[in-house]
Amino acid sequence: MFYSEQLNSKFMEKVATESDYFSILMWIEHYGGIAALLEAISQHGLHNSVASWLEKGENFTLYPEQILSIINTDELDNLAIExxxxxxxxxxxxxxxxxxxxxxxxxxxxxxxxxxxxxxxDGIDILCGH
Known part of the structure; x- marks a missing residue:
């Protein structure tokens, strides 16, 4: 049987549940709100990404590595625990x-x-696809 590293990593990724989505929304509010998080992301040189999410059209990808470089690990650890x-x-x-x-x-x-x-x-509806 053939197992590629890429295929294996896909199965290792956590699948988000509705409970996770609610935890993410609560974490965003605790962080200072959606505007504060957008500002932090924008300040790290991702202005075009932020603009793509706000406007119609294709959204630029946000990578986990970017999140890890933007968000304090103590703050992100709270989300990990939740x-x-x-x-x-x-x-x-x-x-x-x-x-x-x-x-x-x-x-x-x-x-x-x-x-x-x-x-x-609204956040739960968007993230759950309702």
């Missing part, structure tokens, strides 16, 4: 969900910041 994974697993979860979340929440290049906006309900 999602029952390790630091690279938490970085993978955040990298795979954050662009989709921003893209789904943005309206005409802006994020809704009104007090009546339900970040958690």
């Amino acid at each position: 999602c029952n994974t390790d630091l690279p697993g938490a970085a993978q979860l955040l990298a795979s969900t954050f662009p989709r979340l921003v893209n789904g929440l943005s309206i005409k290049g802006k994020l809704p910041l009104s007090p009546d906006h339900d970040f958690y309900a």
Whole structure:
């Protein structure tokens, strides 16, 4: 039987659950909110990526390695604990969900910041594909 390293690593990746999505949303709020995380990512030279998530069209990929270089490991470790994974697993979860979340929440290049906006309900709908 043939096992490639790439195929093996695909099976080792953590599959996100609805509970993980809720933990990610809570973590984002604890981090300072979606705007604060976008600002941190943008400050690390990923302006075009942020713009791609806010606008219509193809989203640029966010890589776990980028998350690990942007987010303090102590902060990211909190997400890892909540999602029952390790630091690279938490970085993978955040990298795979954050662009989709921003893209789904943005309206005409802006994020809704009104007090009546339900970040958690909308976020779960976007991430779970409801």
